[in-house]
Amino acid sequence: MKNAADSSYKRARARGDLEATFDAIVIGSGAGGLTAAALLALDGKKVLVLERHAVIGGCLQVFKRPGFEWDVGLHYVGEVHRSGTLLSLFNKVTRGELKWQKMPDIYNKIAIGNDVFEYHAGSVAFKQRMKEYFPEEADAIDFYIELVNEASRPAGEFLAARAMSGAMFDRAFDHVAPRFMPLAEKTTLEVLRSITRNETLIAVLCGHFGDYASLPSVASFAAHAAVIRHYLDGASYPIGGAQVIAERIADTIRSAGGMVLAGADVVAVVEHSGAVVGVRMAGGEVLEAPQVISAIGIRQTLNMLDSADPEVAAINAKIQSMPSTLPAVVLNLGLDACNADMEVGPANIWIHKSARQTEDWQYYTADAANRPMPLHFISQPSAKDPTWLERYPGHSTMDICSFTDWNLWKPFTDTHWKRRGDEYETLKAKLTEEMLAQVYRFYPKARGRVVHAELATPVSFNDFLGRTRGDFMSFAPTPERYQQRWTRAFSPVKGLFFSGQDVAMGGVSGAMVGGLLAASAALGRDMFRELKALA
Ligand SMILES: Cc1cc2nc3c(=O)[nH]c(=O)nc-3n(C[C@H](O)[C@H](O)[C@H](O)COP(=O)(O)OP(=O)(O)OC[C@H]3O[C@@H](n4cnc5c(N)ncnc54)[C@H](O)[C@@H]3O)c2cc1C
Numbered sequence: 001m002k003n004a005a006d007s008s009y010k011r012a013r014a015r016g017d018l019e020a021t022f023d024a025i026v027i028g029s030g031a032g033g034l035t036a037a038a039l040l041a042l043d044g045k046k047v048l049v050l051e052r053h054a055v056i057g058g059c060l061q062v063f064k065r066p067g068f069e070w071d072v073g074l075h076y077v078g079e080v081h082r083s084g085t086l087l088s089l090f091n092k093v094t095r096g097e098l099k100w101q102k103m104p105d106i107y108n109k110i111a112i113g114n115d116v117f118e119y120h121a122g123s124v125a126f127k128q129r130m131k132e133y134f135p136e137e138a139d140a141i142d143f144y145i146e147l148v149n150e151a152s153r154p155a156g157e158f159l160a161a162r163a164m165s166g167a168m169f170d171r172a173f174d175h176v177a178p179r180f181m182p183l184a185e186k187t188t189l190e191v192l193r194s195i196t197r198n199e200t201l202i203a204v205l206c207g208h209f210g211d212y213a214s215l216p217s218v219a220s221f222a223a224h225a226a227v228i229r230h231y232l233d234g235a236s237y238p239i240g241g242a243q244v245i246a247e248r249i250a251d252t253i254r255s256a257g258g259m260v261l262a263g264a265d266v267v268a269v270v271e272h273s274g275a276v277v278g279v280r281m282a283g284g285e286v287l288e289a290p291q292v293i294s295a296i297g298i299r300q301t302l303n304m305l306d307s308a309d310p311e312v313a314a315i316n317a318k319i320q321s322m323p324s325t326l327p328a329v330v331l332n333l334g335l336d337a338c339n340a341d342m343e344v345g346p347a348n349i350w351i352h353k354s355a356r357q358t359e360d361w362q363y364y365t366a367d368a369a370n371r372p373m374p375l376h377f378i379s380q381p382s383a384k385d386p387t388w389l390e391r392y393p394g395h396s397t398m399d400i401c402s403f404t405d406w407n408l409w410k411p412f413t414d415t416h417w418k419r420r421g422d423e424y425e426t427l428k429a430k431l432t433e434e435m436l437a438q439v440y441r442f443y444p445k446a447r448g449r450v451v452h453a454e455l456a457t458p459v460s461f462n463d464f465l466g467r468t469r470g471d472f473m474s475f476a477p478t479p480e481r482y483q484q485r486w487t488r489a490f491s492p493v494k495g496l497f498f499s500g501q502d503v504a505m506g507g508v509s510g511a512m513v514g515g516l517l518a519a520s521a522a523l524g525r526d527m528f529r530e531l532k533a534l535a
Pocket residue numbers: 027028029030031032033050051052053056057058059060072073074075076077264265266267295296300328330401464465466472473499500501502505506507508509511
C-alpha cells in the first residue's frame with residue numbers, strides 16, 4: 001500500500017507501489033525535475049520522480065553535520081521579492097508554501113585586488129553607485145544597462161520557443177533570432193569592450209561571472225544579461241534553506257497522487273520504434289510510462305539512450321564539442337560564533353585576483369597545481385536565513401566557492417567517496433588553507449571560530465549530481481550554445497522530454513524555467529503564457 005511520505009525507492013518497490021500505472025516518469029529531482037513533475041501533477045497526471053541520490057533536491061539539497069547545515073547549490077535568487085512570472089512559478093509549484101527573506105540592498109560585493117565595489121539593488125541605484133566609482137564612465141554605464149535590457153527583452157520569447165516541436169519550433173526560433181542573436185552571438189567581454197576601455201569597470205560589471213560559471217571571454221552576452229537582470233532589483237534567500245524548496249515541491253507532487261523516490265538509479269531510457277516506453281533501473285527492472293521527462297542533463301540522457309535515430313547521433317556528435325561550465329571546490333565551514341559576533345552580514349563577496357580576469361584564469365590553469373585560484377565567492381547562509389538562530393543558536397556557517405581547473409581532478413575520477421587516497425586529501429588540505437585565508441581576509445573575527453571545515457570537489461559533484469567534469473551548471477553558455485536548436489524540451493524520441501538547466505540556463509530559476517518548458521511540451525500547452533497571465 002502506498003505511503004506517500006516515504007521517499008525510499010526500495011521500500012516503495014517492496015510494497016508494490018510501482019506496479020501502478022504512471023502518466024509520466026521524471027528522472028532527477030533537482031529544481032528542473034521537480035518543477036516539471038509538479039506542473040504535470042497539478043494538471044491531474046500521475047507522476048513518478050526517480051532520484052538516484054539518497055536525498056532528493058539535486059543542487060537544492062542541504063547536508064547536515066552535528067550543529068550545522070549547508071546548502072549545496074543555492075545562495076541567492078533574484079526576482080522573487082516582487083510579483084512576476086518567476087514568483088508565480090515558485091508559488092504554483094510550492095502551492096504558496098515557500099517564503100523568501102529579502103537580502104539587504106547591498107547584496108553583492110565585488111573585490112578586485114584590494115578594492116571593493118558594492119552592487120546596490122535597483123537599476124537606478126546600481127547605476128548611481130557605479131557612476132560614483134567610475135564618474136568618467138557615466139555614459140558607458142547607462143549604455144551597459146540599456147544593452148542588458150535589450151538582450152533580455154526577446155529572451156522570454158526565445159525561451160518559450162523551446163517548448164515547441166518540429167516546424168513550429170523552427171518558425172518561432174527564426175522569428176525571434178534577428179532580435180535575440182545580435183547580442184547573444186557576442187561574448188560578454190566583446191560587448192563590454194565595445195562600450196568602455198576601463199578594464200576595472202568591466203571586471204566589476206562581470207564581478208559575479210561565477211553565477212554562470214564561465215569567463216566573460218567565453219560566455220554569451222545573453223547569459224550575462226539574463227543574470228544581471230535576474231539580480232538587478234536585488235536578491236532573496238528561501239526561509240529555512242534551499243531544501244525547503246525541494247520539499248515543498250515534492251509535497252505538491254505527492255498530494256496530487258504522485259511519488260518522489262530517492263535511491264532510484266535510472267540506467268537507461270527505453271524506447272520502442274522511436275517512442276519512449278519507460279526507464280530501466282540499476283536493478284534491471286523496467287518502469288513504464290508513455291512520457292519520460294529527463295532532468296539530469298541532455299548529455300547524460302542521450303548516453304542512456306540506445307537509439308539508432310540519426311538525429312540522436314547528430315546531437316551526440318555536437319555535444320562532444322560543447323564546452324562545459326567551470327568546476328568549483330566548495331568549502332563548507334561551521335563556526336562556533338554568531339554572524340553578529342564576527343561582524344558577518346548577508347552580502348555575498350566575489351573575490352578577484354585582479355581586473356584581468358581572463359588572463360588571471362589562463363595564468364592559473366597553466367600550472368593549477370602550484371598557483372592560487374583567482375576567483376572565490378563567500379556566502380553566509382546563516383546570515384541570510386531568519387530561522388537560523390532559532391535552529392542553531394550560537395553557531396553560523398559560511399560557504400566558499402572557488403573555481404578550479406578540471407585537470408587537477410581528472411586523476412581522481414575513478415576513485416570512491418571517502419576512499420580517494422592521500423594525494424587527493426593533500427590537495428584538499430592545501431586548497432582548504434587557501435580558501436580559509438580568503439575568509440580571514442574579509443572576516444578577521446572568524447579566525448579561531450571554525451570548528452568544522454569540509455571541502456566538496458568537482459569529483460564530489462560528479463558523484464552527487466551525476467556530472468562528469470564537475471560541471472554542475474552543465475554546458476557553458478557560449479554564443480554557440482544559443483545557436484543550437486536541440487537544447488529544448490522536445491527530444492528526437494517521441495514522448496521523451498528534456499528539463500532542467502540544459503533547456504533554459506544554469507541557476508535554480510533557469511532550471512525551473514526548464515521544468516516549465518518541459519511541462520508545456522509534455523502537456524501541449526503554453527504554460528509560460530498561463531503563468532504570465534497570473535503574474
Ligand atoms: C555550489 C553551487 C552554488 C550555486 N549557487 C546558486 C545560486 O546562488 N543561485 C542559483 O540560482 N543557482 C545556484 N547554483 C546553480 C543551481 O543550483 C543549478 O543550476 C540548478 O539547481 C540545477 O538544477 P537541475 O534540476 O537542472 O539539476 P540538478 O540540481 O543537478 O539535478 C539533477 C538531479 O538528477 C539526479 N540524477 C542524475 N543522474 C541520475 C540518474 N541516472 N537517475 C536518477 N537521478 C539522476 C542527480 O542526482 C540530481 O539530483 C549553484 C550551484 C552550485 C553547485
